[in-house]
Every structure is written in C-alpha cells, then in structure tokens.
Amino acid sequence: MGYPHRPHPRETVVLSQHFGEAEARSYQGWVKRGGYVALRKALGMSPAEIIEIVKESGLRGRGGAGFPTGLKWSFMPKEKTKPHYLCCNADESEPGTFKDREIMRWTPHALIEGCAIAQYAIQADITYIYIRGEFTEALATVQHALDEAYREGILGPNAMGTGKRLDMYIHRGAGAYICGEETALMNSIEGRRGNPRIKPPFPAAAGVFGMPTTINNVETLAAVPHIINRGAAWYRSLSLANPKSTGTKLFSVCGHVRRPGNYEVTMGFPLRDLLYDLCGGMRDGRTLKACIPGGSSVPILNREESESCLLDYEGCAEKGTMLGSGGVIVFDDSADMVYQIMRLARFYAHESCAQCTQCREGTAWVTKILQRILAGEGQMKDLDLLLDLSEQMTGKTICVLSDSCAAPVVSGIRKFRHEFEAYITGARRAAGAA
Amino acid sequence: MSEQELVSLTIEGVEVSVPKGTLLIEAAKQAGVVVPHYCYHPGLPVAGVCRMCLVEVERMPKLQIACATPVAPGMVVHVMSPQALEARKGVLEFLLINHPLDCPICDQAGECELQDYVFQEGRARTRYAAFPKRFNPVEDFGGDVLYVPNRCILCTRCVRFMDHVAEDSTLNVSERGDRAVIGIHPGRQLDHAWAGNVVDLCPVGSLISKDFLHKARAWELDRTASVCTGCSQGCNVTLDTRLNTVVRVRPRPNSEVNRYFMCDYGRGQYRWMNRGDRIEAPLIAADGGFTATDWDHAIAHTARLIRGASGRAVVLASPGVSTEALFLARRLLGGSAVTGAFRVAHVAGEAPLPGVPNLALRSERAPNATGARLLGYTEAFDAAVRAAGEAGIVLALDESLEGIPEGALNGAGVFVYLGTVLPAAARGARVVLPVANTAEEDGTFVNRDRRVQRYFQAKAAPGMARPAWWVLGALLAELGRGEPFLSAGAAFDLLAREEALFAGLSYASLGTRGAGLTAVTPAGVGT
Numbered sequence: 001m002g003y004p005h006r007p008h009p010r011e012t013v014v015l016s017q018h019f020g021e022a023e024a025r026s027y028q029g030w031v032k033r034g035g036y037v038a039l040r041k042a043l044g045m046s047p048a049e050i051i052e053i054v055k056e057s058g059l060r061g062r063g064g065a066g067f068p069t070g071l072k073w074s075f076m077p078k079e080k081t082k083p084h085y086l087c088c089n090a091d092e093s094e095p096g097t098f099k100d101r102e103i104m105r106w107t108p109h110a111l112i113e114g115c116a117i118a119q120y121a122i123q124a125d126i127t128y129i130y131i132r133g134e135f136t137e138a139l140a141t142v143q144h145a146l147d148e149a150y151r152e153g154i155l156g157p158n159a160m161g162t163g164k165r166l167d168m169y170i171h172r173g174a175g176a177y178i179c180g181e182e183t184a185l186m187n188s189i190e191g192r193r194g195n196p197r198i199k200p201p202f203p204a205a206a207g208v209f210g211m212p213t214t215i216n217n218v219e220t221l222a223a224v225p226h227i228i229n230r231g232a233a234w235y236r237s238l239s240l241a242n243p244k245s246t247g248t249k250l251f252s253v254c255g256h257v258r259r260p261g262n263y264e265v266t267m268g269f270p271l272r273d274l275l276y277d278l279c280g281g282m283r284d285g286r287t288l289k290a291c292i293p294g295g296s297s298v299p300i301l302n303r304e305e306s307e308s309c310l311l312d313y314e315g316c317a318e319k320g321t322m323l324g325s326g327g328v329i330v331f332d333d334s335a336d337m338v339y340q341i342m343r344l345a346r347f348y349a350h351e352s353c354a355q356c357t358q359c360r361e362g363t364a365w366v367t368k369i370l371q372r373i374l375a376g377e378g379q380m381k382d383l384d385l386l387l388d389l390s391e392q393m394t395g396k397t398i399c400v401l402s403d404s405c406a407a408p409v410v411s412g413i414r415k416f417r418h419e420f421e422a423y424i425t426g427a428r429r430a431a432g433a434a
Numbered sequence: 435m436s437e438q439e440l441v442s443l444t445i446e447g448v449e450v451s452v453p454k455g456t457l458l459i460e461a462a463k464q465a466g467v468v469v470p471h472y473c474y475h476p477g478l479p480v481a482g483v484c485r486m487c488l489v490e491v492e493r494m495p496k497l498q499i500a501c502a503t504p505v506a507p508g509m510v511v512h513v514m515s516p517q518a519l520e521a522r523k524g525v526l527e528f529l530l531i532n533h534p535l536d537c538p539i540c541d542q543a544g545e546c547e548l549q550d551y552v553f554q555e556g557r558a559r560t561r562y563a564a565f566p567k568r569f570n571p572v573e574d575f576g577g578d579v580l581y582v583p584n585r586c587i588l589c590t591r592c593v594r595f596m597d598h599v600a601e602d603s604t605l606n607v608s609e610r611g612d613r614a615v616i617g618i619h620p621g622r623q624l625d626h627a628w629a630g631n632v633v634d635l636c637p638v639g640s641l642i643s644k645d646f647l648h649k650a651r652a653w654e655l656d657r658t659a660s661v662c663t664g665c666s667q668g669c670n671v672t673l674d675t676r677l678n679t680v681v682r683v684r685p686r687p688n689s690e691v692n693r694y695f696m697c698d699y700g701r702g703q704y705r706w707m708n709r710g711d712r713i714e715a716p717l718i719a720a721d722g723g724f725t726a727t728d729w730d731h732a733i734a735h736t737a738r739l740i741r742g743a744s745g746r747a748v749v750l751a752s753p754g755v756s757t758e759a760l761f762l763a764r765r766l767l768g769g770s771a772v773t774g775a776f777r778v779a780h781v782a783g784e785a786p787l788p789g790v791p792n793l794a795l796r797s798e799r800a801p802n803a804t805g806a807r808l809l810g811y812t813e814a815f816d817a818a819v820r821a822a823g824e825a826g827i828v829l830a831l832d833e834s835l836e837g838i839p840e841g842a843l844n845g846a847g848v849f850v851y852l853g854t855v856l857p858a859a860a861r862g863a864r865v866v867l868p869v870a871n872t873a874e875e876d877g878t879f880v881n882r883d884r885r886v887q888r889y890f891q892a893k894a895a896p897g898m899a900r901p902a903w904w905v906l907g908a909l910l911a912e913l914g915r916g917e918p919f920l921s922a923g924a925a926f927d928l929l930a931r932e933e934a935l936f937a938g939l940s941y942a943s944l945g946t947r948g949a950g951l952t953a954v955t956p957a958g959v960g961t
Binding site (some may be wrong): 176178193198349350351352353354355356357358360361362363364365368372377385389391392395396397398 | 480481482483484485486488496497499502521524525527528529531532561562564565587588590606607609610611612613614
C-alpha cells in the first residue's frame with residue numbers, strides 16, 4: 001500500500017497489508033494477523049522441502065540482482081561441516097529506495113519470520129540482520145520485535161517448542177552505502193572495513209567469517225512466509241507479464257509525482273499505470289521527462305521508454321535498464337538532467353570504497369567533469385570523455401559501484417544529450433549560477 | 435604436496451604447464467610474460483584492487499584480473515590484446531590523474547612501476563588537465579618510513595604486509611573514494627622490526643626510506659647480490675652502490691631463507707662497509723711503529739715469520755669473515771696445534787617476522803658464526819686470548835680486539851693481524867695485512883640453518899687491501915703449500931674437497947641462492 005496513502009485498488013497487497021497498523025508491530029498483534037503460522041509449518045518440514053517450495057514459487061532476489069532465491073539457498077552445502085550463516089541485507093541505501101524500511105517499521109515480525117524460515121532451510125546457526133545505521137526507527141522496531149520473539153520462544157534454543165535452535169542478531173551499519181554490497185556487508189559484520197571481496201569464492205562457499213553464508217534482501221525474506229502459507233503455485237500465479245517474474249514487488253516511488261510512496265503491485269505491472277494511476281500522475285501542468293525504475297544504479301528511461309515499460313525483471317531489461325531495488329525516481333519536465341546525473345555521480349564518488357582504481361578515481365573525475373559542465377565551462381569533447389571513462393568504469397572492478405555510477409551517465413548523455421550541449425554552448429545556465 | 439597435478443594453458447600463444455591452482459599472473463611468468471600489476475605481490479595475500487592486471491581470457495565474458503584468476507585446463511589468455519591493453523591504459527590514466535608527476539625529485543624514479551608501465555602502455559597526454567590534483571602533506575610514519583600520500587596509488591601492499599606478514603596492524607586505508615589515503619593507527623609508529631619492507635613493497639615513491647632519501651638516483655646504482663651481515667639468519671640481499679659507496683641494502687628474494695623480506699636492523703648494516711679509517715697497505719713492524727710495504731714483501735715477510743714460529747697457534751677470528759678465510763687460516767697454521775676462537779654478540783630475544791616461518795632477526799648478530807663453528811672455531815674466546823700469551827703464533831682475522839689490552843697478544847710469539855681497520859691492540863702486531871670487507875670481496879657465509887650462501891663483490895677495496903682468502907692463499911703458496919687462489923671459488927672448492935661437511939658442494943653450484951650442507955655432524959673437523 002502506498003503508506004501513508006490508503007491502498008490503491010490496483011495494488012496487490014501482500015507484504016504491505018499491515019503497513020500503518022501500529023498493532024502489527026507487536027508480537028500479539030502479529031499473531032492476531034496470522035503471524036508465525038508459516039514458521040511453525042516450515043519447522044515441520046525438511047529444509048529441502050522448503051527450498052523446493054521457494055524454488056517453485058519463482059521468488060527472485062528483491063535487492064537488485066533478481067537471482068532466484070531457492071536456487072541461491074540450494075547452493076549451501078548439503079552436508080553441514082561448518083557453521084552456516086544467514087545474512088539479511090537491511091542496509092537499504094540505494095538512492096530512491098525505501099521499501100525495506102517500511103517493512104521493518106511496520107511488520108518487523110514478518111521479517112523475523114522470513115529470516116527464521118530461511119535460516120532453518122539453509123541450516124544456518126545464526127542470522128545477522130544488517131540494518132542501515134540511519135534507520136533508527138526501523139532498528140528500534142526490529143530490535144523490540146526480536147526481543148519479543150525470543151521472549152515468546154519463537155527464537156532461541158527451542159524455537160516454537162520444536163527443539164530446533166534459531167538465533168538472530170541485529171548488526172547496525174555505520175553509514176556506508178557500499179556495505180549494502182553483500183561481501184562488503186560480510187566484512188562489516190566481521191568488524192572489518194566494508195570493502196567488497198573478490199568473487200569467487202561466493203558466499204555460499206565462504207561468506208561471513210569464511211563460512212557458508214546466504215544473504216537475502218529484507219523484501220525477499222519477508223515474502224517467504226506468504227509462500228509457505230499459501231503455496232508456490234499461488235505465488236507463481238502472481239505474474240502479469242513474464243512467468244519468470246513472479247509475486248508482488250514493492251515500488252518506492254519518489255520525485256515529481258502527486259503521491260510518492262510505496263506501492264505493492266504484481267510483477268509485470270505497467271510502469272505507466274504506476275505513475276499515472278497509482279501515484280496520481282505528474283504535478284499540475286507538468287509532463288514526464290524521465291524515470292529511473294530500479295534505484296539510482298540503473299540506466300535512466302526517457303518518457304517513451306517509461307510509458308511502455310513493464311515492471312518485472314525482463315520488462316526492464318527489454319528497455320535497457322533493470323528492475324533493481326524497485327526505487328522509482330521520477331523526473332518531470334522541470335528537471336535538470338545534467339544536475340540530476342551530477343548528483344548521482346557525486347553520490348557514488350562519495351561512497352566508493354576506494355579499492356578499485358577505476359572506481360576510486362573514475363567516480364570523482366566524472367563528477368568533476370559534470371560539475372564543470374554545469375558551471376558553463378564544459379566542452380563538447382567532455383561528453384566523449386565521459387562516455388569513455390564510463391566504459392572504463394564498467395565491468396572491470398570488484399563490485400558494481402563503478403558500473404552504477406557509469407550507468408546513469410551513459411544513459412543520461414545518450415537520451416538527454418541536448419541538455420548537456422545546452423550547458424556547453426551557453427544556451428543554458430545552472431539554476432542559481434551567478 | 436606430493437604429486438602435483440599440472441594444468442596446461444596458452445598464454446600469449448605460449449603453451450605452459452603449471453601446477454593446479456596457480457594464478458594466471460604467475461603462470462604468465464612461465465610463458466615469459468609479465469602482466470603489469472601493482473597490488474599483486476607474491477609474498478602477500480591477493481587483494482585484486484589495482485585492476486591493472488586485466489587480461490582477456492577466451493570464453494569469459496569480461497576481462498579477468500590475472501592476480502586472482504586460477505589457471506584452468508585449455509585456457510587461452512591474451513595479455514596484449516587490444517581490449518586488455520585498452521583497459522590497462524584506462525587504469526594507468528586513472529592512477530595518474532592525481533599522481534604528482536614529481537619524478538625528478540622522487541626517490542622511486544627509475545625503479546617505479548608506475549613510470550615503467552605508463553611508458554610501456556600508458557597514454558601520452560592527460561585528459562585531466564582542468565582540475566587540481568589531490569594534495570595531502572607528507573607524513574612521518576615513524577621508523578625509517580615517510581609517507582608521501584600524493585604519490586600513493588592505494589595498492590594496499592603496505593597494509594597487507596603489516597596485517598598479514600608482520601601481523602602488526604599499524605596501517606590501514608582511511609577515508610573513502612578519491613579521498614582515501616594510507617592511515618596509521620593513532621598513537622602508533624611504523625616501528626616494527628620488519629616495517630622497512632613496506633618501502634620495498636611500495637610500487638611507487640609513496641613510502642620512502644628516510645635513510646635513503648635523496649641519496650641517489652636509481653639509475654646511478656650498481657646492484658650486487660650479497661648476504662646480510664646483520665645476524666645468523668643469512669637473508670639474501672642486494673647491495674646498491676654508487677661511486678664505490680654502499681648506499682642501500684635491500685632484500686633479494688630467496689624462498690628458502692627470507693622470501694622477499696629483510697629486517698630494519700639488516701638494512702642498516704652497510705655503513706661500516708664504507709668506513710674511511712681503513713688500512714690501505716701491508717704494514718711491517720719497524721722501529722716501534724709500522725712501515726708500509728708492498729704485497730710481495732709483506733707475504734714473504736709474513737711467511738718467514740710463520741716458518742720461524744713454533745708452539746701452539748691461536749686464531750682469533752671474526753664471525754663476519756668468509757668461510758674461505760676461516761678455513762684457510764686454520765690450514766695456514768695447521769702445522770702445529772691450532773686454537774680457533776671467535777666471539778659473537780648475542781642480543782637477547784629474536785625479532786621474528788610472524789608471517790614467514792623460520793625468519794627472524796636472530797640474537798646471534800654475525801653472518802658466519804655457524805661457519806666458524808663448523809670449521810672448528812669455538813666461542814672460548816677469553817681462554818684463547820689467555821692462551822695467546824704463550825702461543826708461538828697468533829693470527830687475528832679481522833677481530834675487533836675490543837677489550838683486549840694493548841700488548842696482550844704480542845707477548846709470546848708472532849702476532850699477525852689481518853684486518854680492515856687497525857685497533858689499538860693490533861698495534862703490537864709484527865705484520866698487519868689489509869683485507870677487504872664483505873662488500874669488497876667474493877665469498878661465502880654459512881647461516882644458522884647450515885645453508886652456504888655466496889656474496890659478491892660490490893665495490894673496490896681501499897688501497898691495497900685484498901680479500902682475506904687471497905692473502906691467506908698467497909701465504910700458503912709462499913710456504914710451498916699450494917698455488918695462490920685466483921678466485922674465492924678456487925678457495926671454496928679446496929674447502930669442499932678438504933672438509934667432509936662441505937663435500938659435494940662447489941662454488942658454482944651454490945649460485946646466487948646457496949645450498950644446504952650435507953647433514954654430517956661436525957666430528958673430525960679440526961679441534
């Protein structure tokens with residue numbers, strides 16, 4: 001639902017059903033709403049059965065990459081010889097994304113339940129919920145819920161009276177975007193600098209503390225109890241376009257729409273309807289110029305692309321972008337794309353972990369060039385330079401932060417070249433420029 | 435590691451077979467290709483951050499970093515393909531945009547990997563001209579190390595060395611993005627006994643040695659393989675000389691002894707090699723003083739003295755002289771009973787490098803004490819000095835004679851002093867023969883693990899000073915007991931023939947890496 005709005009009739013409310021209900025935050029309130037039924041059911045099954053159900057459901061990672069969740073779980077060693085870990089990635093820092101925050105704020109027990117099921121399925125000893133440091137309210141809410149879950153015997157040495165041990169800890173981030181990258185997150189949990197690691201080894205082989213680890217996004221894990229309760233077939237049926245994209249997805253819409261907020265729709269929902277129908281369209285007298293559909297790291301869509309884009313993994317790929325985290329950033333015709341892209345690049349330059357050369361130097365250089373263009377001191381050859389640097393920053397580094405910086409720059413120049421040229425020729429001056 | 439499984443692959447058209455698990459960057463060396471790199475170092479854990487070693491691997495969608503990609507059967511690798519070259523050119527450009535290009539005043543110039551690869555593969559012109567470069571002031575990291583952050587390329591070799599090899603996490607990467615610099619733990623100094631290695635590891639001129647600061651340009655230096663004289667570990671080193679002066683000691687890789695490292699104490703062991711107060715000519719005692727003479731006279735005179743001496747012989751040797759000299763000294767006086775003795779400074783406690791097994795600054799602070807012991811010299815030094823009072827002949831072999839009163843050695847018989855400098859207690863010698871120091875001669879040392887290692891002449895000896903093995907060989911020849919040696923090798927080969935412990939070794943086979951002694955007990959070797 002579009003909290004703080006009432007749910008729109010075209011939403012498919014699953015994860016967000018209880019957003020806005022303060023009582024749902026408490027254990028009693030959550031149980032009243034059918035909470036922990038799925039966990040009890042799951043604990044009665046074998047881990048392999050759970051993984052099979054999740055595989056069948058078609059659930060894919062909601063953090064950005066869209067990797068099939070059940071398949072990821074199945075990569076964990078079947079014969080357990082070392083401790084296993086589950087990490088819940090709640091470091092939601094992607095600009096434009098605020099869906100996990102709402103899940104944690106309103107339905108913390110949904111997350112705990114999802115984590116518990118996943119932890120049991122992958123035979124993990126411990127779950128770490130890595131919560132973004134700035135999410136103070138979410139942190140307090142989840143911590144409170146976690147304390148309740150232990151108190152009520154949901155977690156602990158005898159989870160729900162089944163004799164199975166489930167342990168869960170919250171790890172609070174300290175303000176680095178890069179710690180949302182899965183291996184950087186693991187380094188951070190270990191108390192190291194949050195630098196992404198070289199892969200392979202992949203987390204399922206050597207993750208946190210060098211042990212087999214699975215890492216899932218908050219939204220992914222929160223969907224698991226629903227799948228257990230209602231079955232894989234039900235979840236798979238939630239698909240409007242491509243059968244490879246199933247279930248519901250929360251979209252955090254921000255920017256120049258009348259009603260920004262979180263909207264939960266079925267996979268394959270048209271972006272056009274999300275913007276014009278659910279979000280109430282553009283502000284008065286304004287028209288859509290561009291849209292970033294999956295958080296700041298994905299290529300920008302222009303108006304035509306946005307209006308024909310279907311919101312699932314394949315639909316976005318068809319338009320040359322990605323579903324990403326579902327952080328929809330909307331620009332109307334008043335937006336200065338050069339400035340917007342500079343802001344994005346500056347963000348990445350600020351957040352680069354400084355390991356890889358291309359990222360450390362490239363993100364900063366790209367930002368400087370964009371700032372120079374904005375200052376009216378750009379040259380036409382700067383655009384080629386930007387494209388060339390972006391090429392050097394793509395596909396050559398440990399993680400994709402540098403690619404993420406390059407993506408909006410490249411798509412921005414391709415699709416809004418005239419705006420860059422207007423600054424360079426002097427036809428346009430930056431707002432507030434002297 | 436019994437049967438090693440080999441993997442065959444093709445690198446730049448050359449087929450190589452390497453053990454399974456080998457990294458591409460090492461396999462490429464087998465193919466004769468050095469993949470340009472900065473963060474990779476064989477003595478450190480892989481970081482994979484500089485992204486310089488990007489190579490093209492057929493059937494892989496993206497370029498791969500050679501330093502973190504293990505070989506696979508049938509792999510076809512292109513190091514110099516247009517795509518790989520373009521990617522590395524990009525990395526070099528990124529590395530250079532904030533690099534000061536102060537090569538004319540940078541100590542690393544001439545041995546700088548950034549310089550080398552930019553010349554080799556880089557872009558001729560910058561595209562960063564309009565922006566100021568990042569600036570951070572020079573920082574004193576303590577110990578011998580200065581940090582010049584402006585030159586730093588954040589390869590993290592220094593951080594990894596301190597974390598994983600020295601196991602003393604003093605350094606870190608501080609800040610993020612292009613603000614990142616190497617940071618030092620607040621209140622800490624880079625004063626680990628092995629910290630100086632970060633200067634060698636630094637591929638650019640960012641971590642530099644205070645001791646070597648602005649002393650020489652790399653291209654003016656001559657480099658000579660040697661062995662550290664600091665302790666009994668026997669780290670392989672390179673002596674860098676300029677204008678007949680040793681200006682720097684750096685580790686020389688030897689996987690059997692010191693891998694890629696040496697301690698800071700060892701690095702300081704070059705100053706004495708440049709001493710100015712050297713004996714420059716053979717001296718013969720005359721009229722209560724000395725008269726300088728030439729070698730022919732000196733050798734003939736000394737031989738006469740030896741021939742005329744009778745009774746017990748005492749050799750007081752320095753544990754810093756060559757194995758050859760130790761052997762020949764005994765042989766020279768072998769006609770009578772010989773008491774050989776040495777003394778060596780023992781400093782309490784060792785300073786190990788935790789990341790490398792069996793590597794430490796040893797408490798025994800001399801390079802050849804083991805060689806001396808194996809050749810029958812004992813540490814009963816004081817007794818030997820007392821015995822010298824009644825001995826027929828006393829030979830001092832570059833012994834410092836510190837603490838020995840003047841005249842204590844010249845009472846009973848013939849006192850011959852072979853040395854680099856003239857201590858007061860040697861002023862009573864009948865003859866003083868000037869010898870070369872370690873930097874000025876070829877020779878061998880035996881380290882504490884009984885590894886015989888050659889060191890090479892790095893500079894000319896002052897005046898008429900000659901290697902001790904030459905002097906002793908000439909004396910033996912003068913006494914009619916063999917031909918003079920033309921090389922240290924000839925002296926060593928005689929030693930190998932005569933001493934059972936050294937059997938099977940030859941000077942040539944020692945090479946630059948040395949060889950272990952056969953495990954025979956030193957029984958029967960002189961007493």
